Amino acid sequence: MMTARKIENAAQLAAYRVALQRAHDPQQRCLTLCGGTGCRAYGAERVLASAKEHANGDVQVRMTGCHGFCEKGPIVVIQPAGIFYQRVQPKDIDSIVHETIAHDHIIERLLYTDPATGGKIEREHDVPFYARQTRLLLNQNGLLDPTNIDEYIALGGYASLAQALMDDGENIIEQITRSGLRGRGGAGFPTGVKWRTMRDGIRNRKVEIGNWKIQPPTSNFQFLTSNFQPPTSNRGYIICNADEGDPGAYMDRSLMEGNPHRIIEGMIIGAYAVGATRGYVYIRTEYPLAVKHLRGALQQARAWGLLGKNILGSGFDFDIEVRLGAGAFVCGEETALMASIEGRTGEPRPRPPYPAQRGLWGKPTIINNVKTWASAPLILERGADWYANIGTAKSKGTMIFSLVGKVMNTGLVEVPMGITLRELIFGIGGGIPNGKEFKAAQIGGPSGGCLAAEHLDTPIDYESLSSLGAIVGSGGLVVADEDTCMVDLARYFMNFVQEESCGKCTPCRVGTKAMLDILTRITQGRGEDGDLERLEELARAVKDSSLCGLGQTAPNPVLTTLRYFREEYREHIYAGQCRARVCKGLIRYEIIPELCTGCLVCLRNCAQKAITGEKLKPHVIDDALCGKCGVCQALCRFDAVKIVTGVPVAALAV
Amino acid sequence: MIHLTIDNRDIEVRQTMTVLEAARANGISIPTLCYHEAVAPYAACRLCMVEINTPRGGKPGPDRPGRIVAACAQPCEQGLTVQTNSPRVQAARRVTAELLMASGEHLPLVQAIARAMGAEHAATTLPPNDCILCGLCVRACDELVGAHAISLVERGLDKKIAPPFEITSAACIACATCVLICPTGAIMLKDIAPSLPHPQPLAHEARGDKSPPQPLAHEARGVKSPPQPLSHEARGDKSPPQPLSHEARGDKSPPQLLPYEERGVKSPPSFVGKGAGGLGSHDARTCRVCGEATLPRVFADAEYLLNLPIERDQKAEVQAL
Ligand SMILES: Cc1cc2nc3c(=O)[nH]c(=O)nc-3n(C[C@H](O)[C@H](O)[C@H](O)COP(=O)(O)O)c2cc1C
Numbered sequence: 002m003m004t005a006r007k008i009e010n011a012a013q014l015a016a017y018r019v020a021l022q023r024a025h026d027p028q029q030r031c032l033t034l035c036g037g038t039g040c041r042a043y044g045a046e047r048v049l050a051s052a053k054e055h056a057n058g059d060v061q062v063r064m065t066g067c068h069g070f071c072e073k074g075p076i077v078v079i080q081p082a083g084i085f086y087q088r089v090q091p092k093d094i095d096s097i098v099h100e101t102i103a104h105d106h107i108i109e110r111l112l113y114t115d116p117a118t119g120g121k122i123e124r125e126h127d128v129p130f131y132a133r134q135t136r137l138l139l140n141q142n143g144l145l146d147p148t149n150i151d152e153y154i155a156l157g158g159y160a161s162l163a164q165a166l167m168d169d170g171e172n173i174i175e176q177i178t179r180s181g182l183r184g185r186g187g188a189g190f191p192t193g194v195k196w197r198t199m200r201d202g203i204r205n206r207k208v209e210i211g212n213w214k215i216q217p218p219t220s221n222f223q224f225l226t227s228n229f230q231p232p233t234s235n236r237g238y239i240i241c242n243a244d245e246g247d248p249g250a251y252m253d254r255s256l257m258e259g260n261p262h263r264i265i266e267g268m269i270i271g272a273y274a275v276g277a278t279r280g281y282v283y284i285r286t287e288y289p290l291a292v293k294h295l296r297g298a299l300q301q302a303r304a305w306g307l308l309g310k311n312i313l314g315s316g317f318d319f320d321i322e323v324r325l326g327a328g329a330f331v332c333g334e335e336t337a338l339m340a341s342i343e344g345r346t347g348e349p350r351p352r353p354p355y356p357a358q359r360g361l362w363g364k365p366t367i368i369n370n371v372k373t374w375a376s377a378p379l380i381l382e383r384g385a386d387w388y389a390n391i392g393t394a395k396s397k398g399t400m401i402f403s404l405v406g407k408v409m410n411t412g413l414v415e416v417p418m419g420i421t422l423r424e425l426i427f428g429i430g431g432g433i434p435n436g437k438e439f440k441a442a443q444i445g446g447p448s449g450g451c452l453a454a455e456h457l458d459t460p461i462d463y464e465s466l467s468s469l470g471a472i473v474g475s476g477g478l479v480v481a482d483e484d485t486c487m488v489d490l491a492r493y494f495m496n497f498v499q500e501e502s503c504g505k506c507t508p509c510r511v512g513t514k515a516m517l518d519i520l521t522r523i524t525q526g527r528g529e530d531g532d533l534e535r536l537e538e539l540a541r542a543v544k545d546s547s548l549c550g551l552g553q554t555a556p557n558p559v560l561t562t563l564r565y566f567r568e569e570y571r572e573h574i575y576a577g578q579c580r581a582r583v584c585k586g587l588i589r590y591e592i593i594p595e596l597c598t599g600c601l602v603c604l605r606n607c608a609q610k611a612i613t614g615e616k617l618k619p620h621v622i623d624d625a626l627c628g629k630c631g632v633c634q635a636l637c638r639f640d641a642v643k644i645v646t647g648v649p650v651a652a653l654a655v
Numbered sequence: 656m657i658h659l660t661i662d663n664r665d666i667e668v669r670q671t672m673t674v675l676e677a678a679r680a681n682g683i684s685i686p687t688l689c690y691h692e693a694v695a696p697y698a699a700c701r702l703c704m705v706e707i708n709t710p711r712g713g714k715p716g717p718d719r720p721g722r723i724v725a726a727c728a729q730p731c732e733q734g735l736t737v738q739t740n741s742p743r744v745q746a747a748r749r750v751t752a753e754l755l756m757a758s759g760e761h762l763p764l765v766q767a768i769a770r771a772m773g774a775e776h777a778a779t780t781l782p783p784n785d786c787i788l789c790g791l792c793v794r795a796c797d798e799l800v801g802a803h804a805i806s807l808v809e810r811g812l813d814k815k816i817a818p819p820f821e822i823t824s825a826a827c828i829a830c831a832t833c834v835l836i837c838p839t840g841a842i843m844l845k846d847i848a849p850s851l852p853h854p855q856p857l858a859h860e861a862r863g864d865k866s867p868p869q870p871l872a873h874e875a876r877g878v879k880s881p882p883q884p885l886s887h888e889a890r891g892d893k894s895p896p897q898p899l900s901h902e903a904r905g906d907k908s909p910p911q912l913l914p915y916e917e918r919g920v921k922s923p924p925s926f927v928g929k930g931a932g933g934l935g936s937h938d939a940r941t942c943r944v945c946g947e948a949t950l951p952r953v954f955a956d957a958e959y960l961l962n963l964p965i966e967r968d969q970k971a972e973v974q975a976l
């Protein structure tokens with residue numbers, strides 16, 4: 002890193018960038034190691050220590066952000082050739098340095114094997130997982146060291162900011178509007194329109210707010226939090242929503258860990274365009290690395306003169322503060338998030354007034370998702386028209402999905418809007434493992450819906466998904482195969498929202514519990530006639546009458562599974578059957594006498610002592626005692642234990 | 656002035672009104688529970704749901720279902736169409752009533768709501784709870800009293816009303832405003848402020864003394880006999896031994912504000928039984944703490960506050976006190 006000095010204007014920034022690029026030898030061998038949370042969990046830090054030990058003068062070692070293919074971590078890429086090594090252990094470093102880096106010799110055993118062809122793949126961009134993606138937001142994650150602002154600047158960082166500061170805010174908003182960018186936090190609200198509302202509000206004060214008796218901006222426990230004085234900002238605020246609480250989603254985390262400056266740059270541009278003077282990043286405490294990288298990046302940006310007073314000599318003042326959330330899912334909802342920043346209970350409030358009219362501390366406030374902010378510099382750099390060319394008619398740009406569940410390649414994938422589920426799951430995801438059948442895709446997390454095989458060829462965009470009852474949401478994508486019970490899946494998500502409901506409004510607080518009760522009963526084999534109609538009635542009422550998005554979308558998984566997998570629900574209730582053999586109340590373990598050798602293994606290991614039998618004679622499982630733990634099936638070497646479902650169980654007989 | 660349509664009636668209202676206010680001003684009733692005109696709308700109970708169509712989307716019809724919103728927090732808007740009783744609204748309200756019954760089936764108020772909405776069975780069973788989480792007490796304490804002594808804590812089904820850390824709050828001035836505004840009688844002063852002195856009829860009033868309550872130190876300490884030889888006076892000490900608890904907090908006036916006196920009103924206005932929430936009666940004339948039939952003065956003040964006709968500036972005035 003070059004010495005910190007304030008960059009005073011756009012020309013100096015450009016000169017600084019040229020100097021950085023000159024100082025960098027493009028042929029310099031560089032061992033880049035993924036430092037994302039996934040790879041760290043696989044031991045990337047030990048690999049890094051080993052790399053630092055082995056590296057000699059010719060090799061640069063760099064820890065970057067997440068590459069996205071977390072399942073194969075720790076990932077090492079040798080630049081500039083782009084040689085891709087996966088599942089690298091500390092002991093492998095020696096050979097990487099002495100063979101690959103010194104003699105361009107590829108180490109076969111560390112290469113990725115394409116499961117489709119069985120062939121080894123050398124280069125990162127040839128790996129099918131990456132080859133089919135359009136990585137606009139994630140592209141720099143694997144290239145730069147997120148703790149060093151110079152690397153971001155060398156790659157062209159903060160050029161959009163310099164350009165924006167010479168432009169008029171009106172023009173910037175015009176470009177964002179024309180690009181068709183829509184909020185990536187879930188609802189897909191047009192970002193340009195939101196920014197325009199706030200700018201107009203600040204400029205002309207013509208926003209119709211009305212005589213709102215909204216809650217006074219005081220802390221409930223004022224005397225405890227007396228240092229929580231609203232900062233003096235006579236204009237407005239912008240907020241980056243980094244509360245990412247969907248189970249299984251981690252794209253915002255990955256961006257913050259891997260490329261924090263892109264988000265900061267986007268926020269400064271946005272603040273300048275709308276005329277805000279202060280920004281917040283609301284991030285969950287559970288993301289320590291993201292917090293660390295973001296805080297470090299803010300500090301560097303300040304030292305470089307890109308944040309704070311008189312940014313790049315433009316006369317524009319703006320600063321960003323990091324606020325930690327305590328991990329309540331509902332605090333991702335914008336009004337709850339603002340309440341939380343103000344020091345009050347994280348509860349949503351009714352809108353209007355919308356935050357852009359009256360937000361944080363009563364001032365106009367723009368709140369956007371991490372990915373939305375990170376898209377802004379990109380749009381200014383490459384042009385609104387370029388961005389508007391990616392995607393579908395109404396949904397532009399790319400979307401990051403976190404692809405998980407029963408799919409070969411799991412990880413973060415960035416694809417253009419309008420891609421089909423089939424391409425996502427079978428193309429990039431490599432299909433369903435173990436030759437199983439695709440059954441459903443739960444898209445959009447707990448607020449989203451379950452799509453079936455018939456929807457595999459639907460393009461994924463805001464409109465088409467909402468017409469199917471799902472949402473793009475934050476981009477969670479869980480793939481289910483034939484071993485997944487759809488009723489159980491609906492129950493899982495209902496349990497999540499029931500626990501995360503803030504409890505403010507009656508429909509969500511009690512309604513989710515009422516729905517969960519019915520779902521639980523059905524999965525336990527105690528479903529009743531009329532349950533499905535009752536579920537639908539509750540779901541509709543909760544959807545209609547909940548206060549915030551959490552309650553309004555909470556019934557989506559139930560409604561979509563009822564719509565596309567109703568037969569499975571009916572089997573549970575009327576035939577005592579769980580076709581995926583998941584619901585414990587509806588399955589029995591049975592020993593097939595012809596296959597059982599009477600080896601006593603299962604009998605000895607059954608914790609419930611539910612198995613009887615003698616040596617060399619077929620054993621029998623007593624269903625009344627059986628705890629359905631499956632140990633017998635796992636231990637049986639003769640494949641004699643089978644799961645049976647469909648015969649009326651005790652509860653049904655009653 | 657703006658025009659909107661509520662239940663096919665053309666209505667003219669001030670722009671700053673909510674749909675609920677507009678409806679009520681025109682004799683159209685919408686059930687409410689968490690709404691009280693003395694405090695800001697909270698939009699939590701979801702009984703006041705109505706179906707709206709904004710003028711931007713064209714005429715409502717079967718192909719264009721409206722949005723279901725809470726009338727108490729929805730601003731009036733030029734050209735808005737409101738249905739207060741559409742089938743969807745009725746279904747939503749009935750389910751909400753069934754959900755309220757889950758923990759409040761024993762409450763007369765909830766029973767009345769359920770009857771009105773046609774709800775027959777609780778949607779699920781939860782431990783019986785007098786508190787229906789309408790949040791009126793919290794808002795009253797914040798906005799009317801300015802004490803911020805209680806809050807909604809925890810999340811989801813565990814949500815409840817409590818002082819900070821669930822221990823007696825120094826911020827509570829035992830004014831009983833929360834007790835009065837509670838529509839179900841769930842909140843008891845002794846729960847919130849168990850160690851604070853319960854505001855008894857002041858001794859000088861019992862004596863028929865009109866003069867402002869002097870700090871009767873010995874009485875505050877629970878000593879019945881006249882002060883006669885006070886030990887600190889015997890010592891030549893002029894000041895009373897201990898400041899009263901409200902004085903210790905820097906509060907000059909005796910336990911609570913008497914706004915009507917400042918406006919030159921001599922006697923506290925009588926309680927007109929509007930009660931909180933409109934539905935169900937809560938017997939505000941009986942003290943819930945001691946069971947006495949008439950309210951001590953502080954209670955009467957709280958009662959007065961709650962019955963203020965609410966105009967913006969007056970509310971600010973009350974808050975400023
Ligand atoms: C229950 C709930 C949770 C939410 N969580 C998040 C979140 O974690 N991150 C996020 O960006 N938006 C979240 N949102 C959406 C925000 O309310 C808001 O719409 C979004 O931050 C706006 O930014 P955008 O326009 O860039 O999408 C959540 C909404 C709800 C109702």
Ligand code: SF4
Binds near residue numbers: 331510550551
């Ligand atoms: S819908 Fe759920 S999360 Fe949202 S305000 Fe109501 S109770 Fe809270």
Ligand code: FES
Binds near residue numbers: 687726
């Ligand atoms: S939500 Fe409007 S009165 Fe409760």
